[in-house]
Amino acid sequence: MKFLPSLLALGAMFDASLAAPSSSLEPRACTTPKVRKNWASATTAEKSAYINAVKCLTTKPSKLGKSHKLYDDFVWVHATLFQQIHNVAAFLPWHRYFLTLYETSLRQCGYTGNMMYWDWVADSAKPSKAKVFDPTTGFGGNGNTTSTVWGTNCVLTGPFSKSSGFTLRYWNDEVRPHCLLRVFEPGYPEYNITEMYGDNYSPSVMAQVNAETTFDGFSNYLENVPHAAVHSGVGNLNGDMGPQSSSPNDPLFFLHHTQVDRLWYLWQRANPGARTFAYGGYKWPDYTPAGLDDLMPMGGLGANVTVRTMMDVNASNLCYKY
Numbered sequence: 001m002k003f004l005p006s007l008l009a010l011g012a013m014f015d016a017s018l019a020a021p022s023s024s025l026e027p028r029a030c031t032t033p034k035v036r037k038n039w040a041s042a043t044t045a046e047k048s049a050y051i052n053a054v055k056c057l058t059t060k061p062s063k064l065g066k067s068h069k070l071y072d073d074f075v076w077v078h079a080t081l082f083q084q085i086h087n088v089a090a091f092l093p094w095h096r097y098f099l100t101l102y103e104t105s106l107r108q109c110g111y112t113g114n115m116m117y118w119d120w121v122a123d124s125a126k127p128s129k130a131k132v133f134d135p136t137t138g139f140g141g142n143g144n145t146t147s148t149v150w151g152t153n154c155v156l157t158g159p160f161s162k163s164s165g166f167t168l169r170y171w172n173d174e175v176r177p178h179c180l181l182r183v184f185e186p187g188y189p190e191y192n193i194t195e196m197y198g199d200n201y202s203p204s205v206m207a208q209v210n211a212e213t214t215f216d217g218f219s220n221y222l223e224n225v226p227h228a229a230v231h232s233g234v235g236n237l238n239g240d241m242g243p244q245s246s247s248p249n250d251p252l253f254f255l256h257h258t259q260v261d262r263l264w265y266l267w268q269r270a271n272p273g274a275r276t277f278a279y280g281g282y283k284w285p286d287y288t289p290a291g292l293d294d295l296m297p298m299g300g301l302g303a304n305v306t307v308r309t310m311m312d313v314n315a316s317n318l319c320y321k322y
């Protein structure tokens, strides 16, 4: 293998010759980060622009060349990669990347705003009253909970209601067309179960999550307690937001995950020197230690990128703030 060093040297020279001195090839600095807003404080016009762009995704062709719409690409990729991206170190950076690809698709549908988040910590005492569930300016409310048969709990109000004609193609990774399904957890005070499991994402729980000082500790706590409780609280077993690999079926998924991303960002910013590139835990499929140079698969929705590229939201490829 004597030839290796010289080949590597040649490669380096070749790279140097490609890097033209023109400053136009330099990545642009992130001088004006895009601001991701709280849904609850967005204007009615901003909310309707966002919702119209989501509906537009359901009319555009698949980027994966599949016989479903662009919206379904996001559901499909999340469902098929599910085990690779949950309960592993890449949970937070993978979903950060997924959100940016979704935001790019919304912009291709004419949306000029940024992703918005649902601050469920603020709404944890009475989640069902959250503005995201508003029947006219939000994502509609609960499903019809008359029956417990799968497929009957259709959302009755708002832009994604059954009567709006909004339909979804997948349930987990199977083709099972259905209306948008939600089954809010009603809460059972006698069993200490709060409405939509809100006590799992209260300010006091979030204070405990934020007190974690390692990436691994923070990520696992955030994923398994507040993040999981919001999924179950909105969807339960028969709703799209429940513990389903197809949970991006519910357009609220993306506001939920923008909040998860924001909580990570706030944790990073609480100690940027130590935490911006703090990463650790285990990776799929062998559960060996994870690292910043691990590649994250995106199922063809975007290039496979390293974890490192998703750590700093102030880098030119992300360039946003909360």
Ligand SMILES: *[C@@H]1O[C@H](CO)[C@@H](O)[C@H](O)[C@H]1NC(C)=O
Binding pocket: 029, 030, 031, 314
């Ligand atoms: C973000 O990047 C810009 C340009 O590189 C820099 O001026 C600014 O200080 C950075 N902000 C933070 C919060 O790191």
Ligand SMILES: *[C@@H]1O[C@H](CO)[C@@H](O)[C@H](O)[C@H]1NC(C)=O
Binding pocket: 144, 145, 146, 147, 152, 156
């Ligand atoms: C709710 O579901 C029940 C049973 O599936 C059905 O009979 C009823 O018409 C539904 N209600 C509405 C408002 O769609």
Ligand SMILES: *[C@@H]1O[C@H](CO)[C@@H](O)[C@H](O)[C@H]1NC(C)=O
Binding pocket: 190, 191, 192
């Ligand atoms: C509910 O919580 C209270 C206070 O923590 C506790 O005393 C009670 O035993 C709990 N009830 C049930 C059914 O778990």
Ligand SMILES: *[C@@H]1O[C@H](CO)[C@@H](O)[C@H](O)[C@H]1NC(C)=O
Binding pocket: 296, 297, 298, 303, 304
């Ligand atoms: C991305 O990674 C997956 C495996 O994780 C691989 O099958 C696929 O070919 C890669 N795609 C690209 C464009 O490199």
Ligand SMILES: [Cu+2]
Binding pocket: 078, 086, 095
């Ligand atoms: Cu997920």
